[in-house]
Amino acid sequence: AKLFPSCRMSLALMVMTGTFILFHLRINLNFAIVCMVKERPLNSTATNTSKAICRQLNNTNDGGADLELFNDSLKLMYNILYFKDGIIMGEFEWDKELQALVLGSVYWGFCSSQIVGGFLGDRGSSKKIILFGMGIYSILSFFIPLAARWNVGILITLRVIQGFCSGLSSPCFNVLFRHWTTKEERATLAGIGYSGYTIASVLTFPISGMLCEHGFAGGWPSIFYVGGVMGLLWCICLTIFVFDSPSCHPRITQEEKEFLEKNSQTEDESKKRTSWIELWRVFTAPAIVVYIITQYGSSWGFFSMVVYLPLYLREVLDFNVADNGLLSATPYLLSLATHYLCGPLSDWLATKKFCSLTVQRKVFTAIGTLIPGLLMFLMGLFDCDNRELALLVLTLSVMMTEFCIVGGYQFSLFDVAPDYAGVITGVSHTLATSSGFFSPIVMALLTPNFQLCLFLN
Numbered sequence: 180a181k182l183f184p185s186c187r188m189s190l191a192l193m194v195m196t197g198t199f200i201l202f203h204l205r206i207n208l209n210f211a212i213v214c215m216v217k218e219r220p221l222n223s224t225a226t227n228t229s230k231a232i233c234r235q236l237n238n239t240n241d242g243g244a245d246l247e248l249f250n251d252s253l254k255l256m257y258n259i260l261y262f263k264d265g266i267i268m269g270e271f272e273w274d275k276e277l278q279a280l281v282l283g284s285v286y287w288g289f290c291s292s293q294i295v296g297g298f299l300g301d302r303g304s305s306k307k308i309i310l311f312g313m314g315i316y317s318i319l320s321f322f323i324p325l326a327a328r329w330n331v332g333i334l335i336t337l338r339v340i341q342g343f344c345s346g347l348s349s350p351c352f353n354v355l356f357r358h359w360t361t362k363e364e365r366a367t368l369a370g371i372g373y374s375g376y377t378i379a380s381v382l383t384f385p386i387s388g389m390l391c392e393h394g395f396a397g398g399w400p401s402i403f404y405v406g407g408v409m410g411l412l413w414c415i416c417l418t419i420f421v422f423d424s425p426s427c428h429p430r431i432t433q434e435e436k437e438f439l440e441k442n443s444q445t446e447d448e449s450k451k452r453t454s455w456i457e458l459w460r461v462f463t464a465p466a467i468v469v470y471i472i473t474q475y476g477s478s479w480g481f482f483s484m485v486v487y488l489p490l491y492l493r494e495v496l497d498f499n500v501a502d503n504g505l506l507s508a509t510p511y512l513l514s515l516a517t518h519y520l521c522g523p524l525s526d527w528l529a530t531k532k533f534c535s536l537t538v539q540r541k542v543f544t545a546i547g548t549l550i551p552g553l554l555m556f557l558m559g560l561f562d563c564d565n566r567e568l569a570l571l572v573l574t575l576s577v578m579m580t581e582f583c584i585v586g587g588y589q590f591s592l593f594d595v596a597p598d599y600a601g602v603i604t605g606v607s608h609t610l611a612t613s614s615g616f617f618s619p620i621v622m623a624l625l626t627p628n629f630q631l632c633l634f635l636n
Contacts, residue, residue, distance in 0.1 A: 182364065187359050187364065188371075189421075190356075193421050194356075194373070195371055196375060197375065198372065198373055199375035200409050201345055201375070202375065202376045204316060204320055205342070206380075207387055212281070212282065215269050216272070280335060284339050285341055286612060287339050288345070290346065290609050290612050292343040292345075292347050293346040294609055295605070296346055296350045296351060296605055297350030297351070297354075301354060301600070301602050305352075306417065306421055306422060308348065310418065312346075312348035313348050313414055313417070314411070315341075316345055317407045317410025319341050321407045322337060323337060324397075324403055353593075353601060356369045357593060361439070361442040362442075362593070362594070363442075366526045366586055367525075367526050371522065374518050381515070426440070458602070466596075467596060470603070471606065475614060477611070482614050496570065510578070513574055513577070517582075518585055521582055525543065525590075539586070544587030544591075558576070
């Protein structure tokens with residue numbers, strides 16, 4: 180059955196826009212808070228240390244954290260600060276501890292609900308769970324500005340609920356792909372679908388910056404209103420274009436329906452009555468344990484680079500603030516291109532059967548973990564005198580991780596335990612999300628020992 184146009188491709192595109200909105204709503208506050216909070220401008224000591232650190236990269240004796248420099252460098256990354264009489268104009272006087280509490284609250288809910296979402300997705304309607312989670316998530320986005328102005332405790336509560344709804348939805352995308360993809364097309368279609376996370380990582384900052392400066396309703400509130408509207412419009416499209424399985428779709432062609440019923444991994448009804456003992460056996464299986472460990476390592480690298488990359492570009496490679504935003508996005512833009520290439524490549528290799536699917540997954544995972552790791556060690560040897568070469572190595576490292584994600588471990592779940600795709604995704608993502616708490620802390624504690632940061636990653 181042809182792939183384009185098809186209901187399979189419609190699903191992939193819907194998941195792509197859905198994961199984009201899901202991640203955008205999760206991280207938009209990280210950027211909006213720069214415009215929301217009133218702070219003193221960066222002091223001259225913090226803003227003129229890059230060359231000193233650059234030249235003294237190998238002479239760092241302080242094993243502790245220069246947290247002030249760390250925070251100031253993150254502010255420089257955003258480059259959307261507005262000064263008046265020496266103060267960044269914002270409505271709220273929140274200290275850094277309170278800001279951290281507000282920003283981290285969404286992950287409390289996110290970590291607590293993914294297992295529930297995956298469990299329900301395996302045993303019920305994934306579409307309904309996604310619709311419920313995304314719908315509530317989007318509606319609550321409209322109340323974020325009001326809550327922030329009313330009481331910060333209410334704001335934190337709303338973000339926890341948003342995180343809970345987000346966690347319900349995330350694992351269910353894997354359940355949909357189980358019904359709507361074959362092993363010969365899975366990497367291509369799921370690769371398209373999950374590219375929404377990368378796109379959101381690249382676009383959320385410029386979108387938020389533009390709305391902060393030129394948006395309606397006072398600037399920064401429009402960031403949440405636009406996100407809420409996008410989410411609700413996506414929910415409407417979800418009800419029209421997405422269905423749990425080919426047998427439920429009213430507009431699927433007979434050719435595509437028969438193709439999927441013959442080649443996709445159809446649901447085993449007995450799995451809906453799985454005992455906890457059987458689930459324990461699944462999660463203690465070596466393949467699933469390795470899957471979870473690899474997921475955690477991949478997430479650690481992602482969260483570390485999101486926080487650490489702008490700081491590295493400024494303080495080690497001595498790129499100026501104007502260049503930092505574009506340079507921070509460049510590795511992810513190129514990794515997105517690699518993401519879209521790895522999917523078809525993986526499917527083509529699976530079709531040609533040059534090797535078993537198991538060997539192929541292991542090779543892609545090895546490429547996407549060992550090579551980036553070696554390149555990170557190499558980056559630790561560079562300073563601002565080799566900054567162009569360091570940036571090239573950094574970009575290659577980020578790009579190569581896509582082999583691991585698209586053609587490697589990420590989709591091996593469908594090969595070894597398709598009937599448990601939802602709950603395994605929930606458990607692995609819950610554990611992996613914890614790296615979002617720990618990796619920025621570790622990076623801050625190691626800064627400005629940049630070599631050690633790179634070697635750890």
